[in-house]
Amino acid sequence: MATQQIESSAPQPVSPLEGEVVRLQALLDQGHYQDALDAVTPLLATWPENRDLLLIAAMAQRHLKHTVEALALLTRLDAVKPNFPPALQERGLCYVALRDATQAIDTLRLAVAINPALPMAWRMLDGLCRMIGNTEGADIAMRQCAHLASLPPPIVRAKSLFYNGEVKFAERLIRDFLLTYGDHPEAMRLLAQIGFIDNVLDDVELLYTGVLAMVPDHHEARAEYVQTLIARHKFAAASEALQPLLVLDPASHPHRTQLATIAVGLGEHQLAITQYRAMLAEIEDDDFNANLRRADLYLWLGHALKTVGDLPEAIAAYRAATDARPDFGDAWWSLANLKIYRFDDRELDTIRRCEADPATVPIDRIHLAFALGKALEDRREYEHSWAAYARGNAEKRIESKYRPEVYEKNTSEQKRICTPALFAARSGWGVEARDPIFVLGLPRSGSTLIEQILASHSLVEGTQELPEIVHIVHELQGREMDFEEPRYPQSLIDLDAEAVRKYGEQFMRDTRAYRIMGRPFFIDKMPNNFRHIGLIHLILPNATIIDARRNPMDCCFSNLKQLFAQGQEFTYSIEDIARYYRTYLDLMRHWDTVLPGRVLRLINEDLIDDPEGQIRRLLDHCGLPFEDACLNFHQTRRSVRTPSSEQVRRPISRAGVDQWKPYAQWLDPLADALGDALETWRD
Structure with missing residues (x-):
């Protein structure tokens, strides 16, 4: 359980520490910043890596105009919980205090990219973008502010909890709202998003059907509905549901990615290959997350090429994915999974280094371990091969719910x-x-x-x-x-x-x-x-x-x-x-x-x-x-x-x-x- 920032709500505390967090948040809300800092400091001595205590301390320091100290606390928090949206928002506000508009905008954009239910971050982006003459960015932020302001506060709070990773608490809050107030498209959409995570896809499909019946032009909900149909392997229905989005924005990469996924599901692999190649050609080097986007597209292109038997082109696509993102475990495993590809020494060194890197995320580390196991098996280094397979299996089993x-x-x-x-x-x-x-x-x-x-x-x-x-x-x-x-x-x-x-x-x-x-x-x-x-x-x-x-x-x-x-x-x-x-x-x-x-x-x-x-x-x-x-x-x-x-x-x-x-x-x-x-x- 975690207490959210001012714009979020939290469940009732169930432990003494959680009760203290709620009390400290109340002090911040009332403007008693020094009292909050004095109270949180001894608690941090006992719980130095507690996410909520670090955030409260940083907020208090910023309000007291101790911006450097606030940023130091946020750096400690980032080591505990990287890319935590409330912490990113707080860091952005610190940059505003330092009059660093560029850093503030970049940080706040990252915060709302992860959690779009942060009204304060959107308000600050609106003002900052207008200040530097970015009217397009300001208009986007203003529209998001207006959208959040149009929603009942419990929905905004539940959305923020959801995007911050507090899924169960968000579900409890949104179910209570629906029981009290009846059907609401955004509340139903959030419940569908939670259901998608829990893999109750039949319920999710019904919820999105209800949302679109109430708001037929809800484009975000329609895109999520299409993704649900894809997950249920209902590719023909997904294709039909996607068409209004393609008509509205035929150049959209997210819509075309769904189109390609549906094409693969229906066995129309050449259509998918054409789409992937076209989108790759359209990515500019200065695009946001250009290399990450390239890596994904090259991976999917490789899968489609492998399926139709174009092995040299599939290998080239997979290798391009690893060039774009060297720690991309899925791309390395896809090369190994061809069963006929042989890694050279340079590639093996990269796989080993990335698997051993603590910064590599678990899903990539699992893929890298299996890729290394296959590479070493091909070299008849069976002892080290088995050790790599064993590591991959052990990590995969930990995350599995298999009974x-x-x-x-x-x-x-x-x-x-x-x-x-x-x-x-x-x-x-x-x-x-x-x-x-x-x-x-x-x-x-x-x-x-x-x-x-x-x-x-x-x-x-x-x-x-x-x-x-x-x-x-x-x-x-x-x-x-x-x-x-x-x-x-x-x-x-x-x-x-x-x-x-x-x-x-x-x-x-x-x-x-x-x-x-x-x-x-x-x-x-x-x-x-x-x-x-x-x-x-x-x-x-x-x-x-x-x-x-x-x-x-x-x-x-x-x-x-x-x-x-x-x-x-x-x-x-x-x-x-x-x-x-x-x-x-x-x-x-x-x-x-x-x-x-x-x-x-x-x-x-x-x-x-x-x-x-x-x-x-x-x-x-x-x-x-x-x-x-x-x-x-x-x-x-x-x-x-x-x-x-x-x-x-x-x-x-x-x-x-x-x-x-x-x-x-x-x-x-x-x-x-x-x-x-x-x-x-x-x-």
């Missing part, structure tokens, strides 16, 4: 609910379409190879890892997830024939946007759909299901050295991945028992040893005639978005078999955790 017992509970519930009797009683339900081919299993199990083989067939279209089954699961389990008594899969029992058919039709309708080639069959390669085979069978009884399986040591090790863009939180510790693999085997055995013959198991090692025989077996299961193109899958030009994109553009080889063995001395805990799965994984 293995949730997935184990789901497995036991699937086995309890999805019985032969359940399926027999619902025979003939669902949608009769044969179009979908589900390729599922664990990540890094060979599913991309299977997808590439199938997508080389003239009757089959490869798409991507589609989220539609997961969307249906979220509907079935409800918004309030009870991990002890989950609604799903229990809710499958309550579905009648009409509801089952509705979900089948929903899947077919929502996946239509990905089927740009119009072929009779299409692939959904979401690996974790293995958890929902019962649901898939009910709503799409004629769909094809393929289980991609790989030796547990290779599969688990490959996951441990893979940093995923999102999800797959079970891959960042030996214990988690081993437990998940065993749970996967347990559930797949259940599906084999209750739905015999429904799922084709394709073993990665068998496919490598006997490609033609296994490919013919695969095509037979799909009801497809054999085509030579499936055997020559590596010659097929198509978009591939997974980490295995470059491997499947080469002929089958044994390069991925037994990759764990050079690391064997560090993987005994993995073998122990897998237990009898090492012997029974083929069953």
Whole structure:
């Protein structure tokens, strides 16, 4: 909990120190600056790094015209909480006192860039910009002042809390406001922003729909609504929602970035590439944060180029991203994740230096660790490679909210609910379409190879890892997830024939946007759909299901050295991945028992040893005639978005078999955790 500056509010204090902070703030509000300074000084001796005490002391010193002392306190505060908006505002006011307009404007602009709900900062910017003749900047500040003044004070206070990082307190305040005063577009928008952080995206979508119904020309809310639809993989709806913004400001980089992201989601990669290149050409060296913006655009450009198979250009884009921002972990990892790139000594030195730098932010440090692990693996420096992978996994696991017992509970519930009797009683339900081919299993199990083989067939279209089954699961389990008594899969029992058919039709309708080639069959390669085979069978009884399986040591090790863009939180510790693999085997055995013959198991090692025989077996299961193109899958030009994109553009080889063995001395805990799965994984 933190007491905010004068324009913000804070929850009621719950500890003696917090009570003192509230009392000191009151002294400032009443103009008793020396009393506040006298009272805060002994407290700082006990709590020298307390953010709120340092800020109160700095404010008191400035009001007492001790500006140098105030700036020294703010420097101490910045070491504790860098770029804290109230501290930046206070620093800007100190520069105003020193008559340093340039420093004041730069600092106050940074403050409002992070927290746009600072009326005092906007008022000062208005005056400062007019003083130096910057009428455009002054007009922007004046409009922001007027906007904040038009809002009820509780909304302004809640916004300030939110932007300062006090999200839970902001949520409490804004919910109280809505309960008292009813619907208000800015209050609903703030609640949606909080929901986006908490990943309750169905609620967020509804809130933005409500905001735009009340204020159709609320452009900021519309942009956030588009981002929500993108996060929900509703790319067609996002494209439609974005159009008014593009018409209003077709040159806007934020709008065009969303356009490119949507294009990638819909498989229109050339459109995305064109947009990224155009925006890069438009950035001027004196643009605000020019290098940071270039780094992001080069990264996204590299991803799109990699997806379409233009590897030299992708490498050039990733390297340009690292040139623009040397500590950009995602760009370094993207080079490593190509699986074929080799770092030179200079690049390795940069990666090591940036990972070791305390100023490197955690997300970059994690990416750098995984990139270093791969670089050293390629050099056969296995001990240091494993140490880097271990560091990356440990940091990633710390930030993860993964709970293995949730997935184990789901497995036991699937086995309890999805019985032969359940399926027999619902025979003939669902949608009769044969179009979908589900390729599922664990990540890094060979599913991309299977997808590439199938997508080389003239009757089959490869798409991507589609989220539609997961969307249906979220509907079935409800918004309030009870991990002890989950609604799903229990809710499958309550579905009648009409509801089952509705979900089948929903899947077919929502996946239509990905089927740009119009072929009779299409692939959904979401690996974790293995958890929902019962649901898939009910709503799409004629769909094809393929289980991609790989030796547990290779599969688990490959996951441990893979940093995923999102999800797959079970891959960042030996214990988690081993437990998940065993749970996967347990559930797949259940599906084999209750739905015999429904799922084709394709073993990665068998496919490598006997490609033609296994490919013919695969095509037979799909009801497809054999085509030579499936055997020559590596010659097929198509978009591939997974980490295995470059491997499947080469002929089958044994390069991925037994990759764990050079690391064997560090993987005994993995073998122990897998237990009898090492012997029974083929069953």
